[in-house]
Amino acid sequence: MNKPAPVTDWVHDFDHTDPRWTENPFPIWDELRAECPVVHTERFLGVYMPTTYEAVKQIAYDTEHFSSRRVIVRTVRPEITQSAPPITSDPPEHKPAKQLLLPPFTPDAMKKLEPRVREICNELIDEFINDSKVDAAARYTKHIPVRAIAHMLGIPEKDSELFIKWIHEILELGITDDDALVRGVNEMSHYFAGHIEQRKKNPTDDLISTLMNARDKNGQPLSDMHVLGSLRLLLIAGIDTTWSAIGASLWHLAKTPADRERLLAEPALIPTAVEEFLRAYSPVTMAREVMKETTISGCPIKPGNMVLLSFPAANRDPAMFPDADKVIIDRKENRHAAFGLGIHRCVGSNLARMEMTIALEEWLKRIPDFRLDPAGEVTWSEGTVRGPRQLPLLLGKQH
C-alpha cells in the first residue's frame, strides 16, 4: 500500500490518518473550525468533516440526507455485503434493531456487572503492582473492556487476544487494506457462528442467547445473519473504544498531578471527571454517507461523499463549551457528544461509563502515585477510535 502524500493544507486536503492528526488532533481541529463549519477533502474518495458542535449535531439528527450504512471512512468503498444492525441501520429498520439491544445495557443491568469488572481490574493490577513501571495500555486498559464484554456475551475471556486482533484488522488496517478487513470480519463471523450453533443445542442465559431468543415485531426470531451482525457490532464497538477512554483518562492523570490528588481526596468526584475525560478525549469518530444534496451550517453537501462525524471535534468547540481546551474535572454543565447524538446514541454508553469509573477507582485505590515514564513513548491509535496504545508509566512515589 502506497503511503498517502503528507498534508500541507489541512483545510482543503485533510487526512484523519496523518501521523500529526493521530498524535495531536486538537490544534488541527481548531484551525479547521476557524476556517469553516464543514471542511472537505478529496482524499478517501471525497469526505466532509463538520468541525462545530452545531454542524455535527445537525448531521447526526438528519437521517434523511445522511445514511449510516457505511460508518467508517476508508480509502475504498466496496459494495455493502455485511451489516451490523443497528449501527449500520437507518430508519425505519433502526429502531426495532436497537430496542432489542437496549435492555441488557441499562444502568441497572450494568450495576449487576460491576462486581465482575472490579475483580477484572484487580486481577490485572495484581500482575504488575510490585513493578516500578508498567505499560498501562498493554497490561491494564486494553483488557478491561474485552473481558467485560466477553463476560456479558458468554464467550471465554481467554479468547480476548483474538478479539483484539480482529478489531485491529477491521478498525485500523481496514481503513486502507480491504483484505485485512474482510479477514477480520470473516474470522469473527465464523467464531460467533460456532457459539450460536452451540446454544441451539444448549441454551444459556448470556447476551448471545438473549439475541437468539429475541423476536421481531411480527413475532419471528432474528435471522442468524442479524444475530451475527449485532454480535460483531457489540464486540467491535465494546472494546477499543473503552480501552481508549480509560487509557486517555489515566494518561491525563499521569501528567496532571493536581487532578490526580483531587480524585484521591474526593473519589466521589470520579464520575464527574469521567464525563470531562469523555468530552476532552472522546475516542470515537463515526461516519455517514451523503445520500441527498443538502446544506449544513451554510455549506453545500453533495452525494457521493462520506462524512467524518467527529464527535471529538464537536466536544472541543468553544462555542459550546467554555474553556473547551481545558480539562476541568468538576465541569458542571457538560452536554458532550462522546456517545453520539440522536437515534444512534451508543448502546453501550452505560457500560463504558461504568468501566471507566471502576477502572479509575480501583487503579487510584491501589496505585495512588504514578507518572509518565520519561524514557518511554506514548503512542496513539489511528483513525476511527483514538486512544493510547502504549502508555508507559512509572509507579510509586518519585524519589
Add this chain to the structure above:
Amino acid sequence: MSGKLRIHVDQDKCQGHSRCKALAPELFDLDEFGNAHEAGDGIVPPGLEDKAYLAKSNCPELAIDITED
C-alpha cells in the same frame, strides 16, 4: 417565594443517555430501554431544585424542560 418546579422529559427527544438519572435519581425513572421519564407527576420536591437544573444542563439531547407552576 416562587412556585414549585415541574420537570418533563420529551419522549421524542430522549435517547437514553441516562445522565439525568445519574445526576438526579430522585427525579427521574428509566424504562426497560433506559429512556428517562420524570418521576411521578414531575413536581420537584423542595431542596432538589439544583439537581433538577443540573440534570437539565447535562442532557445532550435537550430533552428536559423545567417549568414553574
